[in-house]
Amino acid sequence: MEEEILEAFEKTGFSLDEEDEILKKCLTLCINYKLGPSDLASSFEVYFLNRGIDGTVVQNAHMEGFLLYLQNEQKNAMIKEEAHPHIYSSNDVDMILNNEQEDAKETIVGTPIKEQEKLYSETSDLELGENGTTSGKQSRVATNHITPFGQRTNKFTVQFTLNKLSDMDGDIKKQEAVDNEDDIIRRIQPSEACSFEVQGSQPEHSCRFMYDSVEDKFNALDNRIKRHAAAFIASGLHEEPGDPTVASQKSVFSVGMVCCDGDGHLNEKSILLQGSVEYSGGQQVRLDIQKLPKFSFFPGQVVGIEGHNPSGHCFIASKVTDSIPFLATPDVDLPPAKRQATDQELHPINSSNAPGKLSLLIASGPFTTTDNLLYEPLAELLAYSSRMQPQLLVLMGPFVDSEHPEIKIGTVDRSFNSIFHMEVVRKLQDHVNYMGSTARVVLVPSIRDAGHDFVFPQYLSMLKLIFFLLIQIMSLQNPGTFDANQVKVGCCTVDILKQLSGEEISRIPDRSSRDRLGRLATHLLSQRSFYPLFPPSEDVPLDLSLAPKALQISSIPDLLILPSDLAPFVKVLSIDESSNGVEQVKCICVNPGRLAKGVGGGTFVELNFDVSNDRTNASIIRI
Known part of the structure; x- marks a missing residue:
């Protein structure tokens, strides 16, 4: 049968690149889709014309797309054949009792369509x-x-x-009309290719992972708090952060990370504020947020908080700033020479690179x-x-x-x-x-x-x-x-x-701004x-x-x-x-x-x- 398939392709003007491998795949397609050699060659000729492939050499890479084309043709044919209700007979009952339906599913590529169902589409305003x-x-x-x-x-x-x-x-209507066309698909090439450039750092390939210690995790979180504190200071709107764990009647501005005092979910009674090593020795203090009219907290969030600690055991917050300003602040993890190179990379002198269309x-x-x-x-x-x-x-x-x-x-x-x-x-x-x-x-x-x-x-x-x-x-x-x-x-x-x-807890008094997904x-x-x-x-x-x-x-x-x-x-x-x-x-x-x-x-x-x-x-x- 492989010789007949080869002869059918040659009659239609095609030659096979990797003959043995392509003939094996074609033989499998003939068996699965119940096609003769001439029918298979004719189907490939239609696929060849629709896709606009150059040349007359059948390559092994073409077979994957040809398989998808046959699957789609089989589905469309089944939809047309089974458009009317099926009348069951005794033969159908015997087939079900003998489990012949399961055997048929194993020999046919794709799932046969037994009935038409309307697509459920979710709509929203x-x-x-x-x-x-x-x-x-x-x-x-x-x-x-x-x-x-x-x-x-x-x-x-x-x-x-x-x-x-x-x-x-x-x-959309034009697109659906294209779906029903049987003639050659006409393509319109895009005007030009888009430019592409990868930004940011990434882990090295084949690197060792999951070897981070408790000290590594603590240092990473502490450096994150210090970076955000430096951004608050560089904005010029906040003073030098103070220690929220020290008892004082004076209002201070502090920067820290929101934590939970247990293994459960965060709530208003279990919030802790962890400061950096530089400003508070990395200690934690309980955070009272009863006076805050509006907040949105989650574990790991770095915030700037104004308040006072009258007893030394609880920091009473009066104002919270959860948005870190995007300013060109130096990175605390890098030496001065590396900081300057990084700043020039992230903020180049030439500012003509305005966003275009995409x-x-x-x-x-x-x-x-x-x-x-x-x-x-x-x-x-x-x-x-x-x-x-x-x-x-x-x-x-x-x-x-x-x-x-x-x-x-x-x-x-x-x-x-x-x-x-x-x-x-x-x-x-x-x-x-x-x-x-x-x-x-x-x-x-x-x-x-x-x-x-x-x-x-x-x-x-x-x-x-x-x-x-x-x-x-x-x-x-x-x-x-x-x-x-x-x-x-x-x-x-x-x-x-x-x-x-x-994990988030929030208090949003304004109902018009309760866009939770956006928040x-x-x-x-x-x-x-x-x-x-x-x-x-x-x-x-x-x-x-x-x-x-x-x-x-x-x-x-x-x-x-x-x-x-x-x-x-x-x-x-x-x-x-x-x-x-x-x-x-x-x-x-x-x-x-x-x-x-x-x-x-x-x-x-x-x-x-x-x-x-x-x-x-x-x-x-x-x-």
């Missing part, structure tokens, strides 16, 4: 507040209402929009549903990207999710790196080859990646790609910062928003850290000695990407550039949600960034 943040009330739905990925009817549904454009609905798609893993490892949501995302032609595609882990049922119980017969390269890298390679030289893809790992060392912050390990892919497919550390078209982007795949949500995201910028929570969550392997500066946010990014299990959102955050709140800088924060949720599709974000926030528009799209 989007409001733009006075501070520029968007908020939506998402309807709550039981998990059994999730439509399995293979049974959804509508591919993409716009869930949220920021600065909605008038032609947004027209774009179009991007943002998605976060898992990238496959829990019932298989076919990575169907990722294929749908890449198909959407090939039509919308963004300048940058940002994919954030986990790519091979350690929480996936098949991986968790160990039923897969492939290595984690093999799954990653076969299911993710090859799809991306096929995507960038189709898109052309202007396509750019950024990969960010996650601590849930099964093939990565379990440590945070993460260095580049599993995401090291082969040489010729490095130009268009780039990998980043976690957390990471990069510049694209002079737009500064910061991202972190740890679900810090959900963890802060479980949680603002904590990261106010604390200058991608992970300000301490002690960390039980599932986060935080190593403070691995890369002391990897978690720091040196300046407010234009775009902050924080994937979370919480409701997806796109918000405009207003951050005070100085302590007096005169100068405010806006940052767009994005939570794209998860691309796959259970057996159904999830959400991703399409964003067109402009230097003016009024011209920036974004959409949260549900698959």
Whole structure:
């Protein structure tokens, strides 16, 4: 049969590059999809024309995309065949009793569609507040209402929009019309590729981790308090910090870290303030916050507090400042020569690098549903990207999710790196080859990646790609910062928003400003850290000695990407550039949600960034 397949390809004008390997794969496709040699060659000719592949040589790299094409054709054919209700007979009963249905599932690639179900899409009303943040009330739905990925009817549904454009609905309708076309796909190449530059420090590859001692952790936290105290002093609005543990009737200004007096959750009766070694010998004092009209605290937060300690046992707070000003203060951990070089790097003399325009798609893993490892949501995302032609595609882990049922119980017969390269890298390679030289893809790992060392912050390990892919497919550390078209982007795949949500206590008297998701995201910028929570969550392997500066946010990014299990959102955050709140800088924060949720599709974000926030528009799209 392999000779017949080879003869069929030669009749259609194709030649095989790696003949033996390609013929084996073609033979498998003929068996799985019940195709004859001539039918297989004809299907490849249609795929060849639709993708616009140059030349007449069939390469081994083409087979991965050809497999996806056959799967989609099979699904479309089944949808047309089973559009009418099925009438069960005695043969169906015998098949079920003899468990023939399970045997059929093992021999057919993909899950057959038995009936049509309407895609459940969550809708919400989007409001733009006075501070520029968007908020939506998402309807709550039981998990059994999730439509399995293979049974959804509508591919993409716009869930949220920021600065909605008038032609947004027209774009979606135009996109759905493209889905139904059978003719050759016409591509429009982007005007130009975006520039890309990785910023910030990262752990070294193959470094030793989880060897930090108690002393290392204490020194890291103490240095963090000293950096924030130096920023308060440099702002000129606060005096030299005093010792909050000393009994005094005089009001003093102190800088310290919020702690809990036990192992439980933080509350108003269990708050402690830990000062630095320089100002208070690293001692802790109980904090009384009854007189504060407004506050928002969590463990590990560094704050500036004014108050007095009449008894020496309790510091009574009268005013709190939880936002650290972003000023060009020297780093206390570095010698003078290194401080100067770092300041010139973070604040260059040439200030002509103004943020430009950038179009991007943002998605976060898992990238496959829990019932298989076919990575169907990722294929749908890449198909959407090939039509919308963004300048940058940002994919954030986990790519091979350690929480996936098949991986968790160990039923897969492939290595984690093999799954990653076969299911993710090859799809991306096929995507960038189709898109052309202007396509750019950024990969960010996650601590849930099964093939990565379990440590945070993460260095580049599993995401090291082969040489010729490095130009268009780039990998980043976690957390990471990069510049694209002079737009500064910061991202972190740890679900810090959900963890802060479980640890934060707050008192917000003004009901109009109760945007909890926006407040949680603002904590990261106010604390200058991608992970300000301490002690960390039980599932986060935080190593403070691995890369002391990897978690720091040196300046407010234009775009902050924080994937979370919480409701997806796109918000405009207003951050005070100085302590007096005169100068405010806006940052767009994005939570794209998860691309796959259970057996159904999830959400991703399409964003067109402009230097003016009024011209920036974004959409949260549900698959």
